[in-house]
Amino acid sequence: MTPKDTLEIAPDAGPARTNRQNAEHGFKASERLMDSLQRVLVDLIELHLQGKQAHWNVVGTNFRDTHLLLDEIVEAGRLASDQIAERMRALHAIPDGRSDVVAATTSLPEFPQGEISTTDVVDLVTTAIESTVATMRDVHDGVDEEDPTSADVLHAIIEQLEQFAWFMSAENRTPRASAKSSGSGSGSKAAASTKDDKSAVSAKSKSSGGKKKK
Numbered sequence: 001m002t003p004k005d006t007l008e009i010a011p012d013a014g015p016a017r018t019n020r021q022n023a024e025h026g027f028k029a030s031e032r033l034m035d036s037l038q039r040v041l042v043d044l045i046e047l048h049l050q051g052k053q054a055h056w057n058v059v060g061t062n063f064r065d066t067h068l069l070l071d072e073i074v075e076a077g078r079l080a081s082d083q084i085a086e087r088m089r090a091l092h093a094i095p096d097g098r099s100d101v102v103a104a105t106t107s108l109p110e111f112p113q114g115e116i117s118t119t120d121v122v123d124l125v126t127t128a129i130e131s132t133v134a135t136m137r138d139v140h141d142g143v144d145e146e147d148p149t150s151a152d153v154l155h156a157i158i159e160q161l162e163q164f165a166w167f168m169s170a171e172n173r174t175p176r177a178s179a180k181s182s183g184s185g186s187g188s189k190a191a192a193s194t195k196d197d198k199s200a201v202s203a204k205s206k207s208s209g210g211k212k213k214k
Contacts, residue, residue, distance in 0.1 A: 029091035033146050036139035038096060039105070040154070041084045043132040045097050046106040048077030050128050053111055060118040066171065073125065073164050077132075080157045087153055107135050122171045129165040133158055 029037070055070035085095035108131045111124060136154050144151035 027091060027147070029088065029093040030146060033091070033143060033150070034088065034093040036143050037084055037088050037091075037093065037150065039107075039139060040132075040136055041081055041088070041095055041097060042102045042106045043108060043135045044077050044081035044084060044157075045102050046108045047128050047132045048074045048081060049102075050108065050111040051077060051125060054116065054121045054125055057115050058118055058121045059115050062118050062171065066118045066121060069164075069167060070121070070125065073129070073168070076160055076164060080160075083153060083157070087150055091147070091150070107131050119172055122168055126165055126169040129161050129168065133161050133165070 051070050051074040055067060055074060058066055058070065081097070085097060088095045108128050109124075111128070116124070136158050140151060140154055143154060
């Protein structure tokens, strides 16, 4: 074994590079790319933490379905954060998922403490998902310009999270009146109006017919 093949371990912990031969060869993330992926990482970590907090403390109507859907969102966020972190490592960048870093840098609104109704949880978690997706869409073009492979990773995560946002937000929605229903309503009103007019004319005719000619 030559000196170049030996592994030098930094004396203190931290983002020090190893000196093993070829360890740092290949494509390396720029500071801009690293910062963009780090932004995505902290939001995904926060999303899965908020989802678990909601999963534990949700109460109210449709509890079970909401409880179970939240666990699916938690799992998606956890796996996606791991995927982003490992992508960063593949590009020789250093992911930072420490709790204080996540709390200080996430774009997600703070999640409330205590029991929360299902309707409030739906709105809060939908907002958290949409905030996470907004971060990914914000950094997407810059990531794609430098590393299309990382952009492809973002594509898959965005697709999944936007589907979860739809699933979750639909819990609080009420159906919009369709054009057909609106048209039927107008037609019914028109028919009723015509019927009333005919009745009035008929009554008037009977009244006129009952009068004696002078």
